[in-house]
Amino acid sequence: xxxxxxxxxxxxxxxxxxxxxxxxxxxxxxxxxxxxxxxxxxxxxxxxxxxxxxxxxxxxxxxxxxxxxxxxxxxxxxxxxxxxxxxxxxxxxxxxxxxxxxxxxxxxxxx
Numbered sequence: 001x002x003x004x005x006x007x008x009x010x011x012x013x014x015x016x017x018x019x020x021x022x023x024x025x026x027x028x029x030x031x032x033x034x035x036x037x038x039x040x041x042x043x044x045x046x047x048x049x050x051x052x053x054x055x056x057x058x059x060x061x062x063x064x065x066x067x068x069x070x071x072x073x074x075x076x077x078x079x080x081x082x083x084x085x086x087x088x089x090x091x092x093x094x095x096x097x098x099x100x101x102x103x104x105x106x107x108x109x110x111x
Contacts, residue, residue, distance in 0.1 A: 011042060014095070015042075015044065015048075015052070016052065016056070016091070017088075017091045017092075017095055018037065018040075018042060019033060019037075019044075019049070019052065019053075019056075020056070020061070020080065020084065020087070020088045020091065021088070022036050022037070023062065023078050023079060023080055023084075024080050024085070024088055027065075027077045027078065027079040028077065028078055028079075029075050029076070029077050029078075030046070030049055030050065030053060030076070030078070033049060034046065034049060053078060056084070057078075060081055060083050060084075061080065061081060061083055061084035061087050062078050062079065062080060062081060062084055063078070063079055063080075063081050064076045064077060064078045064079070065077055065079075
């Protein structure tokens, strides 16, 4: 059995939570999200990120503003809305419960 597909599905499952975690810390430009994800060891492609940001914006979890750039076209900076903050807090609680359960089930009984 190939673990690559399972590993990919596990990463996809936490992708939205990780992206919201990054945006929650500060207003952010999409390429900054990609850089931060890569630095944490979770690669994401623009083709995955932009549709996800659009979906989150359409769900009123994110807002954005345009900022002129000295070197190119204007940039779109994303931030959490009040609704997005509440959604994030729910995801954070769910993540903690899930992580605790997985840690309990995968703990080495000899330790």
